[in-house]
Amino acid sequence: MARDHLIRVSDLSVTYCADEGMPIRAVDGISLEISPQEIVGILGESGCGKSTLAGALLRLLPPGAKSEGGILFRGLELMNLPEAELRALRGREIALIPQDPALSLNPVITAGVLIGEVLRAHLPLSAAERRQRVKELLCEVGFDRPEEIYSAYPHQLSGGQRQRIAIAQAMACRPGLLVADEPTGKLDATLQSEIIELLSKIRQQHGTAILIISHDPAILAGFSDRIAVMYAGRIVEVGSSAEIFGRPLHPYTQALMRIASSMITSAGVISRFPAIAGESPDPGCIAEGCRFEPRCSERMDVCSQRYPQTFLPEPSRLVNCFKYGE
Ligand SMILES: Nc1ncnc2c1ncn2[C@@H]1O[C@H](COP(=O)(O)OP(=O)(O)O)[C@@H](O)[C@H]1O
Ligand code: SF4
Numbered sequence: 001m002a003r004d005h006l007i008r009v010s011d012l013s014v015t016y017c018a019d020e021g022m023p024i025r026a027v028d029g030i031s032l033e034i035s036p037q038e039i040v041g042i043l044g045e046s047g048c049g050k051s052t053l054a055g056a057l058l059r060l061l062p063p064g065a066k067s068e069g070g071i072l073f074r075g076l077e078l079m080n081l082p083e084a085e086l087r088a089l090r091g092r093e094i095a096l097i098p099q100d101p102a103l104s105l106n107p108v109i110t111a112g113v114l115i116g117e118v119l120r121a122h123l124p125l126s127a128a129e130r131r132q133r134v135k136e137l138l139c140e141v142g143f144d145r146p147e148e149i150y151s152a153y154p155h156q157l158s159g160g161q162r163q164r165i166a167i168a169q170a171m172a173c174r175p176g177l178l179v180a181d182e183p184t185g186k187l188d189a190t191l192q193s194e195i196i197e198l199l200s201k202i203r204q205q206h207g208t209a210i211l212i213i214s215h216d217p218a219i220l221a222g223f224s225d226r227i228a229v230m231y232a233g234r235i236v237e238v239g240s241s242a243e244i245f246g247r248p249l250h251p252y253t254q255a256l257m258r259i260a261s262s263m264i265t266s267a268g269v270i271s272r273f274p275a276i277a278g279e280s281p282d283p284g285c286i287a288e289g290c291r292f293e294p295r296c297s298e299r300m301d302v303c304s305q306r307y308p309q310t311f312l313p314e315p316s317r318l319v320n321c322f323k324y325g326e
């Protein structure tokens with residue numbers, strides 16, 4: 001039986017066209033569905049196109065970036081939507097927690113006003129109602145003294161507090177889909193798990209679907225229902241969280257998981273996530289074959305000749321690798 005998807009991304013590509021040099025195809029033919037209330041993790045190294053994908057989903061890309069493909073959200077094709085309708089949808093139905101919210105918080109606006117602006121843009125509330133609603137949101141994201149935080153400027157807040165403000169902003173209008181781009185990126189391990197716990201609670205309480213982006217498998221483990229692994233602009237493997245962590249199929253996913261399991265030091269401390277050997281291809285000049293081929297210890301002749309199609313070795317899994325078919 002076909003599932004009802006909240007969002008269905010079909011063959012989505014994004015190219016940055018620079019004045020000089022080759023165009024960079026940062027996202028290349030990505031297809032992905034997210035069901036209502038589902039948490040999907042996007043896992044991949046820095047530079048593989050995760051933030052570009054996040055921006056593309058909200059149709060929020062810098063000038064010069066060209067996107068093509070389909071993004072069907074609640075039956076609405078976002079690729080054809082006029083800018084005014086996109087503005088009404090962003091923040092209200094799909095919200096983004098950007099990769100670096102510290103930068104996106106305006107230094108001369110207090111946290112309360114900042115969250116209130118999202119409400120003002122989308123909901124017909126009086127000033128008093130808005131203020132009340134902001135305080136409720138601040139409580140919801142874990143502040144026990146909402147009055148104090150309401151009047152605080154970004155520089156008076158810690159990294160963890162700023163991240164909570166960004167989550168309150170994103171959740172202000174109860175969107176159906178929250179896109180969280182590296183939401184724990186600059187936080188220490190304790191704060192990371194607090195933010196993940198908060199996002200779990202949000203899904204539970206409001207049924208929000210979440211697309212969470214991370215370069216670190218440990219962030220996605222135990223939190224995502226499904227994981228899509230991205231490499232050099234493409235998705236190379238999709239499976240349930242248990243499948244991806246328990247039995248990764250793609251050699252790239254396997255390399256990521258090997259490193260993730262070696263990160264627990266003898267003292268039980270999780271060290272900083274290291275890189276796997278070799279470099280991902282320059283997105284400005286991609287060769288024809290499998291993009292992981294130069295780094296893959298299992299490469300075969302065919303791997304450099306053409307890109308592997310999507311194979312379904314098991315009903316719930318997708319993998320792009322010649323080990324699973326020709
Ligand atoms: N505004 C931009 N202009 C040109 N190239 C960009 C821009 N933003 C990102 N890129 C390039 O697109 C690729 C993917 O970047 P990004 O989506 O930020 O990856 P990730 O979030 O996985 O680290 C990188 O090669 C990056 O240099
Ligand atoms: S297609 Fe070939 S090079 Fe690519 S991951 Fe699979 S085995 Fe390795």
Ligand SMILES: [Mg+2]
Nearest residue numbers: 050051052099
């Ligand atoms: Mg990024």
